[in-house]
Amino acid sequence: MIDIKEKYMCDGCHACYSVCPKDAISMEIDDEGFWYPKVDNNKCVDCNKCEKVCPILNKKEVKSLKxxxxxxxxxxxxxxxxxxxxxxxxxxxxxxxxxxxxxxxxxxxxxxxxxxxxxxxxxxxxxxxxxxxxxxxxxxxxxxxxxxxxxxxxxxxxxxxxxxxxxxxxxxxxxxxxxxxxxxxxxxSPMIWQRYINELGDGKKLSAMTFRDKSKGWNSGVLKYRFEDGSEITEEYGESLYIKGFIKNCxxxxxxxxxxxxxxxxxxxxxxxxxxxxxxxxxxxxxxxxxxxxxxxxxxxxxxxxxxxxxxxxxxxxxxxxxxxxxxxIESVKNDKRDNFFNILKNNTLEESINGSIEEIILKVSIVMKLKNKMRKILKS
Ligand SMILES: Cc1cc2nc3c(=O)[nH]c(=O)nc-3n(C[C@H](O)[C@H](O)[C@H](O)COP(=O)(O)OP(=O)(O)OC[C@H]3O[C@@H](n4cnc5c(N)ncnc54)[C@H](O)[C@@H]3O)c2cc1C
CATH class of the missing domain: 3.40.640 (Aspartate Aminotransferase; domain 2)
Structure with a gap:
């Protein structure tokens, strides 16, 4: 049966979930917000279809017209x-x-x-x-x-x-x-996206959103958010915190x-x-x-x-x-910020985590956070 030992060996494609004849596989969300298959041993009949269908475990060679x-x-x-x-x-x-x-x-x-x-x-x-x-x-x-x-x-x-x-x-x-x-x-990560729109709208519900508004041209994309109360937020591509984190592979x-x-x-x-x-x-x-x-x-x-x-x-x-x-x-992106990002996120806001991992100021952020926590404790006592 499918057993994901290393997370990079699963792309969350749902092929194993879809092929299971006993519906023994559910897709569970991990603490970073991504889906992974989980097998219910009580339902599993060891047919191994889930392993055989995995496109990572069974990579096919193809030739394109190019x-x-x-x-x-x-x-x-x-x-x-x-x-x-x-x-x-x-x-x-x-x-x-x-x-x-x-x-x-x-x-x-x-x-x-x-x-x-x-x-x-x-x-x-x-x-x-x-x-x-x-x-x-x-x-x-x-x-x-x-x-x-x-x-x-x-x-x-x-x-x-x-x-x-x-x-x-x-x-x-x-x-x-x-x-x-x-x-x-x-x-x-879908979890990071949800956290981002919540923080951006300060809890207001989103009613429309586009990642690529072209009113300023194709090259100068803009993100547009409309909320249920009628308010709107526009972010230039280079200034959007979410896009920064996406492009920098956090x-x-x-x-x-x-x-x-x-x-x-x-x-x-x-x-x-x-x-x-x-x-x-x-x-x-x-x-x-x-x-x-x-x-x-x-x-x-x-x-x-x-x-x-x-x-x-x-x-x-x-x-x-x-x-x-x-x-x-043709090339995968570099993984040089992700660990920092998820580490910082454990105790900090999304904004601090994206900026912290991009600018590599983890130390600064954690010192500030420790100070803030100390101040909170002093104020409470
Ligand atoms: C996560 C992501 C990363 C991308 N990275 C690049 C890149 O590095 N370089 C590049 O040149 N192009 C990239 N693209 C593709 C590009 O942004 C356009 O989607 C593509 O050029 C098609 O544009 P279109 O104008 O023909 O149609 P559009 O109408 O813009 O295309 C929409 C198509 O994208 C599909 N789609 C939208 N969001 C998703 C999603 N989350 N998952 C799966 N399918 C989705 C829709 O089903 C539809 O088929 C990326 C797209 C996504 C979703």
Whole structure:
């Protein structure tokens, strides 16, 4: 049975949870806010399906077509509401037009990030825009399998590890399945995200949020939060404490620092990302509202791309050159701040922990905290 000895050996993809025929596996949250499988020994029948399905324990070698394009959605409104060039919406709409089903990551009513599916084009707005938090797969692998077995077309989008988990769970090639993964920096802790929005809103309930508002342009992203009392907070990218912690890798999932799925040879059909540095390759491209980098890994993806290319602007690029400014496509991020961050967090606020681990002023913070605690004790006595 699955037994996670080292946390970096589990990406939380839910494949083991989904495959268990006895529902003996639950996904439990650890003290850093990430899901890990827990087996109920009373229900387990030792079939070992959970170990066999794990995409980390059973890594598959794949060979991709390695084609890449710079592209963007010609619908300016959708492009503005999407994180890069709005290419996801075009792919997803094509599947829905064929009576298909699209799976993606959305915010639930409490602003947790969860996977869900939609069957109409209007529903796609929930999935538009990157949510920089690990998404909870829940039962979506099982739901996708049911749609596939019923003969419906399915587009499943997610992080590279989620797509690897889905493919391993399905354990066969479905002609009616299209998979879309992302160039992924790494996924932050859902617990840290919840703590952040609580501290930011001072307990007020969030009613809307976007990580990538483009009103000041694609390169100068802004985070926008609206609360139920009508108040709003806007954070410039470089100034957002959450983004600082994300970009500096303070609170990513342990497996993200040794990611098994960052490669140009992907198991997915498509990979989508922001085409950072596109102006170096295509100086004349209109980049103000965002440009996607789309990688094509399979013939199925190439055929679908040929079908949608009337709705997009696109130019083929050399895949190796396309990722020069986006090494997250092929390399894991550095793990040099995470331990400090979680250590400081034990006795301090999120703000102190992010700043403390980034600026490496642990000593200063802990001295201040000790002093504060001493003062509190003196005041109480
Ligand atoms: C955690 C994370 C890290 C990323 N890191 C990078 C990076 O380092 N470099 C880079 O170029 N691009 C990165 N991206 C991808 C990029 O931000 C865009 O999502 C991508 O370019 C697609 O943009 P779009 O305009 O086509 O569509 P959009 O409409 O913006 O795309 C939304 C798509 O992203 C999916 N999605 C959103 N949030 C999540 C989530 N939490 N988990 C799984 N799927 C999600 C949706 O299901 C949908 O498929 C990252 C995305 C996420 C979620």
């Amino acid at each position: 084609k890449a394009y710079a592209c963007y959605n010609l619908d300016e409104d959708i492009r503005m509401k999407s994180s890069s060039g709005g290419t996801f919406t075009i792919l997803a709409s094509e599947i829905i037009k064929d009576n298909g089903v699209v799976f993606g990551a959305k915010f639930d009513e409490d602003f947790n990030v969860v996977h869900d599916y939609v069957e109409d084009v209007e529903g796609l707005s929930k999935f538009r825009g990157s949510k920089y938090v690990q998404s909870n797969i829940g039962d979506s692998f099982r739901q996708a399998k049911k749609f596939l077995d019923d003969g419906r077309k399915v587009l499943f989008s997610g992080t590279p590890c989620q797509i690897a988990g889905l493919k391993s769970y399905l354990n066969k090639d479905y002609e009616n399945l299209v998979t879309v993964d992302l160039i992924c920096h790494g996924v932050p 609170f990513l999932r342990p497996s993200c620092y040794k990611c098994n799925f960052k490669t140009l040879d992907r198991i997915s059909d498509f990979t989508l990302g922001d085409f950072w540095g596109v102006e170096e390759l295509i100086p004349e491209i209109d980049k103000k509202s965002g440009v996607s980098l789309i990688m094509i890994h399979t013939k199925k993806a190439q055929d679908l791309f040929d079908d949608i290319n009337r709705s997009i602007y696109y130019e083929e690029v050399d895949i190796n050159k396309s990722i020069v400014f986006n090494t997250c496509a």
